[in-house]
Amino acid sequence: MAHLLSTENFTKIGEFIYRKTGIYLEKDKHYEKLAKYIDKRAEELGVDSFRKYFFKLRFDDADADEFQALMNAITVNETYFFREKDQFEALVNHILPELHATMPTNRPLRILSSPCSTGEEPYSMILHIVEEGDIVEKRDIEVVGIDIDSTVIEKAKAAKYTERSVHAIPKNILNKWFDKKSFGYDLGEDLQGSVDFQVANIFDKAQMRKLGKFDVIFSRNMLIYFDDASRKEVAMTFYDMLNPGGYVLLGHAEYMSRIVSVFNAKKVDNTLIYQK
Numbered sequence: 001m002a003h004l005l006s007t008e009n010f011t012k013i014g015e016f017i018y019r020k021t022g023i024y025l026e027k028d029k030h031y032e033k034l035a036k037y038i039d040k041r042a043e044e045l046g047v048d049s050f051r052k053y054f055f056k057l058r059f060d061d062a063d064a065d066e067f068q069a070l071m072n073a074i075t076v077n078e079t080y081f082f083r084e085k086d087q088f089e090a091l092v093n094h095i096l097p098e099l100h101a102t103m104p105t106n107r108p109l110r111i112l113s114s115p116c117s118t119g120e121e122p123y124s125m126i127l128h129i130v131e132e133g134d135i136v137e138k139r140d141i142e143v144v145g146i147d148i149d150s151t152v153i154e155k156a157k158a159a160k161y162t163e164r165s166v167h168a169i170p171k172n173i174l175n176k177w178f179d180k181k182s183f184g185y186d187l188g189e190d191l192q193g194s195v196d197f198q199v200a201n202i203f204d205k206a207q208m209r210k211l212g213k214f215d216v217i218f219s220r221n222m223l224i225y226f227d228d229a230s231r232k233e234v235a236m237t238f239y240d241m242l243n244p245g246g247y248v249l250l251g252h253a254e255y256m257s258r259i260v261s262v263f264n265a266k267k268v269d270n271t272l273i274y275q276k
């Protein structure tokens, strides 16, 4: 059976998604998945054409539920604990001690995980902070995790993980901070609530402003889904959200020097970090 979404309309909805989220969908890679989603969603809504679905998405979506459902369907949420572990080591051994020494002492140090997907990245920060160094005894630290996909934020809050998700956590740390269940692991009570999770779109300036200022921003494995113009916009958003002297860390395949030149790049151990 033919899909409701024609290849011509794929371009239209692709532009709409790109404008709202920076996510750039390619016909070869994404048409089939998006077309199947729209067939399913149109049936649920009782509409019989792409035009009617697209109208609802753009003009009849006051609470943005339809847009949220579309986002939840198209995002790629792959993540796991201790992914690119060197960066968590750099955070706890270099960045936080330096910021503790240089930033005003009357406030907490604030870290943003943007995007956090199902929470493994911000919880990996917390695990490194409680397991290594002594920063946790000296200074309050706040960790905030955001993602555009509301289903992953719900999962992050629930903090129930699969064997695959926790495979890179050393056994002693896993046994100490998680409860083994018949399927997978639950984050233990001591660390429940240690991250403030919120649904937010990095391109929504009002939502970003509401989060406040940060000292460290991790933004790993999201920019790869954007084109150059969107990467530049996001990099400048991070620049605005950072306190002077604060740092950005990107995924291993992402380089700030190819995007904007406003940050100073430094190397600590094996990790590139970018300072405002």
Ligand SMILES: C[S@@+](CC[C@H](N)C(=O)[O-])C[C@H]1O[C@@H](n2cnc3c(N)ncnc32)[C@H](O)[C@@H]1O
Residues within 6 Å of the ligand: 021, 022, 023, 075, 076, 077, 078, 079, 080, 083, 114, 115, 116, 117, 118, 121, 146, 147, 148, 149, 152, 200, 201, 202, 203, 219, 220, 221, 222, 225, 251
């Ligand atoms: C591959 S995951 C990366 C998770 C984690 N940072 C890591 O490296 O393991 C990419 C995430 O980016 C989120 N994302 C994509 N576009 C976004 C946007 N405009 N605003 C916020 N999050 C976005 C997706 O929902 C997805 O969960």
